[in-house]
Amino acid sequence: xxxxxxxxxxxxxxxxxxxxxxxxxxxxxxxxxxxxxxxxxxxxxxxxxxxxxxxxxxxxxxxxxxxxxxxxxxxxxxxxxxxxxxxxxxxxxxxxxxxxxxxxxxxxxxxxxxxxxxxxxxxxxxxxxxxxxxxxxxxxxxxxxxxxxxxxxxxxxxxxxxxxxxxxxxxxxxxxxxxxxxxxxxxxxxxxxxxxxxxxxxxxxxxxxxxxxxxxxxxxxxxxxxxxxxxxxxxxxxxxxxxxxxxxxxxxxxxxxx
Numbered sequence: 431x432x433x434x435x436x437x438x439x440x441x442x443x444x445x446x447x448x449x450x451x452x453x454x455x456x457x458x459x460x461x462x463x464x465x466x467x468x469x470x471x472x473x474x475x476x477x478x479x480x481x482x483x484x485x486x487x488x489x490x491x492x493x494x495x496x497x498x499x500x501x502x503x504x505x506x507x508x509x510x511x512x513x514x515x516x517x518x519x520x521x522x523x524x525x526x527x528x529x530x531x532x533x534x535x536x537x538x539x540x541x542x543x544x545x546x547x548x549x550x551x552x553x554x555x556x557x558x559x560x561x562x563x564x565x566x567x568x569x570x571x572x573x574x575x576x577x578x579x580x581x582x583x584x585x586x587x588x589x590x591x592x593x594x595x596x597x598x599x600x601x602x603x604x605x606x607x608x609x610x611x612x613x614x615x616x617x618x619x620x621x622x623x624x625x626x627x628x629x630x631x632x633x634x635x636x637x638x639x640x641x642x643x644x645x646x647x648x649x650x651x652x653x654x655x656x657x658x659x660x661x662x663x664x665x666x667x668x669x670x671x672x673x674x675x676x677x678x679x680x681x682x683x684x685x686x687x688x
Contacts, residue, residue, distance in 0.1 A: 432497035448553025450488035452498035486555035525585030533573035
């Protein structure tokens with residue numbers, strides 16, 4: 431068991447760029463007595479919260495009984511300064527696939543985010559599904575969630591051919607598509623508005639008022655049948671105009687005999 435402290439407290443800023451920890455020198459002899467495999471990988475656990483991750487070791491220069499961790503790893507494990515952690519030596523399979531999710535759209539807007547990620551992952555000897563790591567580029571830090579790893583929930587990532595897939599960033603939002611109503615009505619709409627019946631008013635030669643109803647938007651003339659309005663026994667002696675007072679209203683005019 432070790433007490434956890436942020437590595438930045440001791441000027442070890444380089445630790446913040448990966449998942450390497452600093453252990454006391456006594457840990458080196460203990461680990462080497464158990465296994466001589468390289469790289470040295472560890473399972474690190476907060477037993478109070480039952481949260482674990484995996485890490486490598488940068489050096490064995492910490493004070494006895496202490497482990498110096500990246501601050502992002504302490505946050506992920508829910509650790510405060512001086513909390514106890516369990517560190518166990520372990521082995522992990524070589525990784526073949528990892529799916530990540532950036533916290534910000536700004537990361538995928540970088541000129542070449544995949545190259546930035548691949549370069550930054552060199553500081554991570556292993557990845558654990560569910561971790562939320564931090565990578566730094568151009569003096570800015572970006573949060574990255576490890577959504578999926580293959581072939582296991584924790585993988586070794588050095589000297590392997592690792593396929594990387596991106597999930598949409600957490601803050602990504604699709605822009606709403608605004609539907610505009612057409613300002614001009616065409617074709618069928620015009621026909622639809624003009625399909626109602628029309629009433630056409632006119633006068634016969636006898637001066638009688640006649641109303642004709644058209645159907646389906648026809649102009650009414652097509653509905654007029656002269657045989658239905660014929661005058662029996664020829665043309666009657668009727669005024670030439672509908673208004674019989676027409677000539678009376680005209681100066682100098684005369685009235686026709688009826």
